[in-house]
Amino acid sequence: MALKGFWDRLRGREPEAPPAPVTPPPAQPPTPAAPGLETPPAPPPPPVAPLPPLPAIQVPFTAPPMAEVAPPAPPPPEPPPPRDPEAALAEALASSEPEPESATGGGWFSRLKTGLSRSTARLTDAITTVFRKRRLDEAALEELEETLIAADLGVAAAHRIVEGFRKTRFGKEVSDEEVKAALAEAIAEILAPVAKPLEIQPQRAPHVVLVVGVNGTGKTTTIAKLGQQYRGQGLKVMFAAGDTFRAAAVEQLQIWGDRTGCAVVAPAKMGADAAGLAHDALARARAEGMDVLLIDTAGRLHNKSALMEELAKIIRVIRKLDPSAPHSVLLTLDATTGQNALQQVRIFKEMVSVSGLAVTKLDGSAKGGVVVALAQEIGLPVHMVGVGEKAGDLRPFTARDFARGLVGLGE
Ligand SMILES: Nc1nc2c(ncn2[C@@H]2O[C@H](COP(=O)(O)OP(=O)(O)OP(=O)(O)O)[C@@H](O)[C@H]2O)c(=O)[nH]1
Numbered sequence: 222m223a224l225k226g227f228w229d230r231l232r233g234r235e236p237e238a239p240p241a242p243v244t245p246p247p248a249q250p251p252t253p254a255a256p257g258l259e260t261p262p263a264p265p266p267p268p269v270a271p272l273p274p275l276p277a278i279q280v281p282f283t284a285p286p287m288a289e290v291a292p293p294a295p296p297p298p299e300p301p302p303p304r305d306p307e308a309a310l311a312e313a314l315a316s317s318e319p320e321p322e323s324a325t326g327g328g329w330f331s332r333l334k335t336g337l338s339r340s341t342a343r344l345t346d347a348i349t350t351v352f353r354k355r356r357l358d359e360a361a362l363e364e365l366e367e368t369l370i371a372a373d374l375g376v377a378a379a380h381r382i383v384e385g386f387r388k389t390r391f392g393k394e395v396s397d398e399e400v401k402a403a404l405a406e407a408i409a410e411i412l413a414p415v416a417k418p419l420e421i422q423p424q425r426a427p428h429v430v431l432v433v434g435v436n437g438t439g440k441t442t443t444i445a446k447l448g449q450q451y452r453g454q455g456l457k458v459m460f461a462a463g464d465t466f467r468a469a470a471v472e473q474l475q476i477w478g479d480r481t482g483c484a485v486v487a488p489a490k491m492g493a494d495a496a497g498l499a500h501d502a503l504a505r506a507r508a509e510g511m512d513v514l515l516i517d518t519a520g521r522l523h524n525k526s527a528l529m530e531e532l533a534k535i536i537r538v539i540r541k542l543d544p545s546a547p548h549s550v551l552l553t554l555d556a557t558t559g560q561n562a563l564q565q566v567r568i569f570k571e572m573v574s575v576s577g578l579a580v581t582k583l584d585g586s587a588k589g590g591v592v593v594a595l596a597q598e599i600g601l602p603v604h605m606v607g608v609g610e611k612a613g614d615l616r617p618f619t620a621r622d623f624a625r626g627l628v629g630l631g632e
């Protein structure tokens with residue numbers, strides 16, 4: 222229960238009430254979740270005694286041919302099988318429209334703005350109400366600070382912004398539009414130092430990116446999207462399916478490998494050692510002249526120290542082949558978890574030296590403001606943001622665009 226509570230808190234959920242029964246479950250090997258059923262992941266049944274060591278799961282892994290992913294031929298009036306969300310995503314990836322050339326082009330900006338609209342509404346509705354035409358006095362500043370905190374910018378960033386307003390505009394009459402414009406500038410100033418792209422150095426042959434994060438935050442999807450982008454740049458890309466305990470996770474990556482033309486190194490059997498797999502993948506990537514190796518990892522093991530050990534071991538083992546690897550450790554954060562994202566960064570920073578962040582699901586969130594809190598309080602580079610499930614929906618993070626999108630202003 223304590224472990225479940227830990228993961229729940231880490232993901233920003235209230236722990237559920239403990240179930241009543243005390244009957245120990247029958248001793249059975251764990252069954253891997255069917256594809257599509259593991260998100261959101263169900264925690265293991267609450268153990269009464271400490272968890273036994275994880276057994277190696279002897280499930281031979283065979284990647285289904287693509288045809289199996291599609292619904293079977295219609296004949297009888299049976300309902301079609303439930304649509305596998307991962308396969309659906311792979312389709313979305315395959316059918317994604319070509320992207321505009323510029324990362325800050327109109328198409329991208331309007332998608333960013335649309336994606337952020339729920340966060341924007343939260344912020345701007347309050348500003349419009351408070352600052353229609355008003356003198357910027359103590360009470361107004363206090364209200365502004367509260368609005369910023371409620372919009373997930375965090376106490377420190379809210380304070381910094383309000384202090385800036387106090388210095389430059391105190392006592393002046395301001396309109397809501399002026400406040401929004403000044404706010405966008407102040408936010409952009411906080412974001413600018415962390416808006417750094419993930420720079421791939423193909424001469425590393427390969428540049429190794431280890432992707433870490435809590436389950437469901439978008440690790441595998443981000444790898445797929447990056448793979449597609451790097452392939453588009455003419456780079457040779459390999460994925461390593463390091464989430465070796467879940468057949469569905471390996472399948473998900475294999476499907477994406479097929480669709481994006483990226484090579485995939487998968488475990489020979491489920492439950493294989495993730496570090497061993499990463500080692501083999503790096504050896505293969507070197508032998509095959511890859512430019513980039515993206516290593517997927519499990520987001521959840523039976524407890525935090527098991528996850529920490531696994532990530533540390535992956536790093537140790539790949540360093541036997543390349544002492545400078547991994548060249549990037551990318552932490553994925555789900556923006557919908559709001560302030561909890563900060564807690565996740567702190568925990569993962571303790572475990573591995575995270576070099577940068579990918580903030581996903583800004584489209585489904587009213588909590589885009591958390592990116593400002595991350596910039597102010599953590600200061601790690603924010604390499605990219607995700608505003609949807611298509612490959613083009615993962616884009617480099619640019620301070621000005623994000624700040625203007627967040628407060629609902631145009632380009
Ligand atoms: N709307 C939206 N959905 C996203 C975004 N990024 C990822 N997702 C979805 O979030 C879900 C989880 O993504 P995954 O990539 O499987 O997450 P993960 O971190 O690999 O999860 P585990 O393998 O369970 O640890 C999938 O349904 C993705 O399509 C995003 O930017 N926007």
Ligand SMILES: [Mg+2]
Pocket residue numbers: 440441442464470517
């Ligand atoms: Mg995954």
